Amino acid sequence: MTETIPALRAEQSAGSAAVPTISMIGTRAMLFEAPGEFTLGCQRRIWALMDACADRPDIAEVMPGVTNLMLIFSTPPENPEDMAAWLRKAWNALPEKHIKGRLFEVGVRYGGELGSDLQRVAEHCGMSPHEVIALHQAPLYTVCALGSVPGFGYLHGLDPRLETPRKSVPSLKMLAGTVTIGGPQAGISALTGPNGWNSIGFTDLVMFDPERDPPALFDVGDQIRFYAESIEL
Amino acid sequence: MITVLETGVLNSVQDAGRFGYRHLGVSTSGVMDPVALRCGNALLGNVADAACIEVQTFPFKVRFDKDVSLVVTGGQGVLTLGGRKILPWTVVTARMGDVLTLERPVIGARMYLCVCGGINVPVVLGSRSTQLRGGFGGYLGRPLEVDDEIVGTGGCLPDGFGAIPPSEGLVGACAEGKEKTVTLRAIPATDYALFTEEAQARFWSTSWQITAQSNRLGYRLKGGALMLKHPIELRSYGVIPGLIQVPPAGEPIVQMADANTAGGYPRIATVIEADLWRLAQARIGSFVRLQRCDHAAGLEAMADVEKYLKSIQENSALYRKSFIRRDAGQTGKKS
Numbered sequence: 251m252t253e254t255i256p257a258l259r260a261e262q263s264a265g266s267a268a269v270p271t272i273s274m275i276g277t278r279a280m281l282f283e284a285p286g287e288f289t290l291g292c293q294r295r296i297w298a299l300m301d302a303c304a305d306r307p308d309i310a311e312v313m314p315g316v317t318n319l320m321l322i323f324s325t326p327p328e329n330p331e332d333m334a335a336w337l338r339k340a341w342n343a344l345p346e347k348h349i350k351g352r353l354f355e356v357g358v359r360y361g362g363e364l365g366s367d368l369q370r371v372a373e374h375c376g377m378s379p380h381e382v383i384a385l386h387q388a389p390l391y392t393v394c395a396l397g398s399v400p401g402f403g404y405l406h407g408l409d410p411r412l413e414t415p416r417k418s419v420p421s422l423k424m425l426a427g428t429v430t431i432g433g434p435q436a437g438i439s440a441l442t443g444p445n446g447w448n449s450i451g452f453t454d455l456v457m458f459d460p461e462r463d464p465p466a467l468f469d470v471g472d473q474i475r476f477y478a479e480s481i482e483l
Numbered sequence: 484m485i486t487v488l489e490t491g492v493l494n495s496v497q498d499a500g501r502f503g504y505r506h507l508g509v510s511t512s513g514v515m516d517p518v519a520l521r522c523g524n525a526l527l528g529n530v531a532d533a534a535c536i537e538v539q540t541f542p543f544k545v546r547f548d549k550d551v552s553l554v555v556t557g558g559q560g561v562l563t564l565g566g567r568k569i570l571p572w573t574v575v576t577a578r579m580g581d582v583l584t585l586e587r588p589v590i591g592a593r594m595y596l597c598v599c600g601g602i603n604v605p606v607v608l609g610s611r612s613t614q615l616r617g618g619f620g621g622y623l624g625r626p627l628e629v630d631d632e633i634v635g636t637g638g639c640l641p642d643g644f645g646a647i648p649p650s651e652g653l654v655g656a657c658a659e660g661k662e663k664t665v666t667l668r669a670i671p672a673t674d675y676a677l678f679t680e681e682a683q684a685r686f687w688s689t690s691w692q693i694t695a696q697s698n699r700l701g702y703r704l705k706g707g708a709l710m711l712k713h714p715i716e717l718r719s720y721g722v723i724p725g726l727i728q729v730p731p732a733g734e735p736i737v738q739m740a741d742a743n744t745a746g747g748y749p750r751i752a753t754v755i756e757a758d759l760w761r762l763a764q765a766r767i768g769s770f771v772r773l774q775r776c777d778h779a780a781g782l783e784a785m786a787d788v789e790k791y792l793k794s795i796q797e798n799s800a801l802y803r804k805s806f807i808r809r810d811a812g813q814t815g816k817k818s
């Protein structure tokens with residue numbers, strides 16, 4: 251039997267840690283995972299690869315993740331290794347893609363009922379709620395990818411001092427628009443529903459509306475800065 | 484028009500799926516059993532991705548407010564139209580006022596009501612499928628409720644012919660067929676090598692039971708924990724239906740039509756596209772086994788599905804043509 255996965259992983263096992271991992275997800279999809287840390291530079295190379303793949307007629311959909319890229323084929327390849335070789339070559343050759351995204355200034359009502367985990371985050375991080383808010387507002391976040399649910403943006407930029415584990419018991423009905431921290435990531439929930447991330451505030455922005463064009467508020471490369479509309483402790 | 488007279492909680496309008504919006508976080512949705520939909524549409528001469536009503540809670544009862552030809556595919560159970568029993572996988576014509584009842588299937592889990600011309604609801608983001616979590620698409624973005632009125636598009640066709648169901652017409656991984664265990668072929672995925680050898684072996688040898696926490700989002704399987712050699716933290720990556728993830732507790736989840744577009748759990752394998760419909764028709768409490776296969780075998784299995792559907796499409800077209808010709812001939816004699 252052909253060992254599809256080990257074959258595609260051949261280069262990685264050969265030694266260098268700086269080699270991407272490429273694997274098949276069934277026959278219809280292929281996943282490219284970049285080596286190294288989660289940096290904006292790495293994500294910009296993923297965006298470049300995304301564009302190169304979108305131009306190929308045998309690829310129906312490209313979906314960037316966090317330092318990775320999933321390809322869905324219109325026609326599954328007879329030989330995935332050919333496609334993998336093309337991806338490795340493109341990855342090494344392509345320059346970073348710098349997207350001049352829009353800047354969203356997101357007003358947040360910190361704390362209160364809709365940001366009820368603010369205290370928990372503060373305690374976990376060993377600082378006051380005001381310090382959490384200040385650190386949350388400081389960086390310029392970048393939308394790396396959209397996914398999970400319609401319109402949800404994976405953001406780069408959270409201050410590592412605010413890293414807080416996801417909750418072991420998720421909130422059953424967290425509202426769309428809740429400003430959250432989940433592990434090392436910051437986010438704005440896009441759908442009302444169960445959510446394990448820590449809620450620290452709320453914004454009225456609607457992340458996704460199928461009637462809107464484009465339906466998702468954010469696009470990859472957009473930048474976000476949070477500011478306090480109000481603070482309730 | 485089709486009026487819903489009786490329905491369970493999660494019956495919805497679905498088509499072949501919503502494609503092209505995955506990069507915005509919009510999952511595929513669409514029918515859980517694509518072979519059943521495409522077969523129904525082929526029998527009716529509809530476009531392959533015409534929308535249908537997916538019924539997964541029973542009984543389901545509708546009234547037709549005009550004459551329309553229809554096919555019920557998917558799971559096997561008692562079907563009655565206008566008080567008489569009708570055959571599944573067969574074109575029948577409902578008369579104005581006829582009531583169609585779908586009783587709980589004795590084999591399979593989901594039934595598909597396909598009508599001539601397809602179920603006509605507005606196209607949202609390229610599809611008529613209901614995006615249940617996002618609350619858009621399908622019929623008002625929600626499951627069907629009693630008294631809903633769905634505007635049908637079709638008319639009447641030559642009827643009285645049908646197809647051999649895929650459970651008989653398609654060769655699967657295992658010939659046993661009627662046993663309570665479904666065998667699904669799967670290809671090792673990204674993190675397969677990160678599981679312990681014991682976990683890898685157990686993955687293929689266990690009879691996994693489908694738990695009650697299985698739905699259009701995913702099927703949660705029970706049968707023991709699959710452990711990693713070392714714990715790993717993954718960055719969010721793209722997910723498609725069929726992907727089998729293993730959360731920290733160790734019991735696998737097979738992602739299905741409504742799966743989130745991104746996830747972060749380790750990926751052990753992917754059920755091949757050609758076998759996903761078998762899982763969609765497997766009932767809660769029943770068992771699945773996973774049989775290792777490779778890329779070439781996965782492609783071959785899908786080619787078999789396409790061949791099966793193509794023959795149904797061609798034979799249905801021939802039947803309709805000959806029927807119409809015969810009809811025209813008879814009309815000619817009379818005049």
